[in-house]
Amino acid sequence: MPLMVQALLPVFILIMLGHVFRRIDFPGGDFWPQAERFTYYVLFPAMLIFKLGQARLPASAYGDIALLIGAMLIAMTLILAIAQWFWRWSGPVFSSVYQGAIRFNSYVGLAAGGMLLGDQGLSLTAIAVAIMVPLLNLLCILMFSLVATEGPVRLVPVFKAIVTNPLIVGSVIGVVWSFFEIGFHPLIGGILEPLSNLALPMGLMTVGAGLQLKALRGASLPFIVSSALKLVGFPLMTAGLALLLGLEGMMVQVAVLLSALPTATSAYILARQLGGDAPLMAGIISGQTLLAIVTIPLMLSILW
Numbered sequence: 001m002p003l004m005v006q007a008l009l010p011v012f013i014l015i016m017l018g019h020v021f022r023r024i025d026f027p028g029g030d031f032w033p034q035a036e037r038f039t040y041y042v043l044f045p046a047m048l049i050f051k052l053g054q055a056r057l058p059a060s061a062y063g064d065i066a067l068l069i070g071a072m073l074i075a076m077t078l079i080l081a082i083a084q085w086f087w088r089w090s091g092p093v094f095s096s097v098y099q100g101a102i103r104f105n106s107y108v109g110l111a112a113g114g115m116l117l118g119d120q121g122l123s124l125t126a127i128a129v130a131i132m133v134p135l136l137n138l139l140c141i142l143m144f145s146l147v148a149t150e151g152p153v154r155l156v157p158v159f160k161a162i163v164t165n166p167l168i169v170g171s172v173i174g175v176v177w178s179f180f181e182i183g184f185h186p187l188i189g190g191i192l193e194p195l196s197n198l199a200l201p202m203g204l205m206t207v208g209a210g211l212q213l214k215a216l217r218g219a220s221l222p223f224i225v226s227s228a229l230k231l232v233g234f235p236l237m238t239a240g241l242a243l244l245l246g247l248e249g250m251m252v253q254v255a256v257l258l259s260a261l262p263t264a265t266s267a268y269i270l271a272r273q274l275g276g277d278a279p280l281m282a283g284i285i286s287g288q289t290l291l292a293i294v295t296i297p298l299m300l301s302i303l304w
Contacts, residue, residue, distance in 0.1 A: 005297045007115045011108060012293045014201055018208030032209040039206055043199035044110075045170030048126050050192040051114075052174025053184060055123035062127065062175075064247055068255050069131050071241045073139060076102050076234055083225060091147035093222050095276040098143050099267040100226035100284035101234065103136055106167060107203035108289075109261050112296070113254060114200065123178075124254045130171030132258065134162045140267075144274040207289065210265050215283035222280060226263075227288050231295040235260040239303045253304055260299045262288035 022032050080101055084094050106129050113125030162168065184192065238259040242252040263285055271281040 004116070004301055008112060008297055011111050011115065011204060014111075014204035015108075015208035015211075015289065018205030019211050019213075020208075021205070022209035032206060035202060036206040036210070039107075039199065039202045041166050043195055043202055044107075045166045045173075046192050046195035047110075047199035048167065048170035049174045049177065050184070050189070050196040051119060051122050052126050052171060053177035053182070055120065055174075055178045056181075057120075057123060057127070057178070061124070061251060065124070065128050065251055065255070066131050068238075068242060068245060068247055068251070069128060069135065071245065072234075072238050072255065072259060073102065073132070073135055075237055075241060076229070077139060079229065079233070079237070083229070087221070087225070089222060090277075092271075092275060092277040093280060094147055095140075095144055095274075096267075096271055096278075096281040096284060097222045097226040099140055099271065099276070099281065100223075100263045100288065101229040102139070103264040103267050104132070104258050104261040105207060105264050105289070106133070107200075107207050108292070109258050111200040111204055112257060112261075116257070116300075117250060117253060121250060121254060124250060125258070126171050127175065128254055128258055130168050130175070133165060133168055137162050140270060141274075144270070144276065207265060211286045211289060212282045213286055215279060215285075216287050220280070220283075223284055223287060226284050227291060230263060230288060231260060231291055232299065235299045235303055256303050257296075257300065260292070260296050262292040 018032070021027075077098075080094075080098050083097070089097065109129065110122060110125055114122035117124070235256050238256050239252070242248070242255060265285055268278060268281045268285055270276065272278040
């Protein structure tokens with residue numbers, strides 16, 4: 001437990017450092033939104049290409065990861081449907097509960113995977129992220145079309161957003177690079193490596209800069225249910241599914257880690273655009289990020 005806390009502590013310190021810098025308006029102007037954009041479109045794709053391109057994973061690992069992730073998402077969706085049947089929230093409220101309980105912050109996941117499990121763990125985490133991101137987007141869009149939006153959801157822009165997602169593009173390029181064992185020319189490696197080294201600290205600080213702590217005032221039952229399912233229920237369920245499927249090793253550690261993460265900051269944008277409860281979503285994102293400082297080390301110490 002102490003070693004795990006020591007490994008994860010830099011992750012959360014960088015998140016809080018970003019929040020402090022944003023609060024004191026340093027370095028000023030619109031730096032943090034632009035930094036988030038630069039990290040999303042440049043630094044993280046460079047890191048994924050560089051790290052995955054050097055990985056040497058057996059082909060069976062991809063199928064096993066996809067199987068476990070598919071089972072995780074289906075099971076949590078069923079649990080959330082039961083919760084909605086029990087509490088009968090309005091469509092916008094349920095959409096935020098759903099996103100809060102099933103999505104994950106990929107920046108925190110990639111940073112934690114690398115710090116806890118090394119380069120191989122980072123590679124497995126990146127592959128899992130590449131599988132989960134399109135599936136989660138499709139599930140969330142389907143959920144919005146059923147319970148929150150008044151008109152039909154346009155699927156073409158959604159599909160375009162998924163296939164052009166920089167994290168997915170970077171992961172696919174990295175996997176192809178690794179599969180064919182292309183290797184990196186010293187010139188290419190000399191460019192990608194420093195960009196890769198910048199990605200995780202900058203990504204974590206932009207997570208902190210985006211926290212909206214005012215949204216936590218008057219935490220409600222939907223916030224409590226969503227956070228309990230995401231930070232405690234999801235990792236417990238994932239460990240149980242891995243046991244039932246006969247899976248073990250680092251792959252299961254990565255899956256449990258991803259399921260224990262706080263929800264994605266991008267969930268707020270989707271809530272605002274598609275008729276969800278955006279203030280509730282902001283509270284869930286910020287609250288889960290703070291709670292995860294305690295729950296992630298606790299859940300990983302129990303389940304790893």
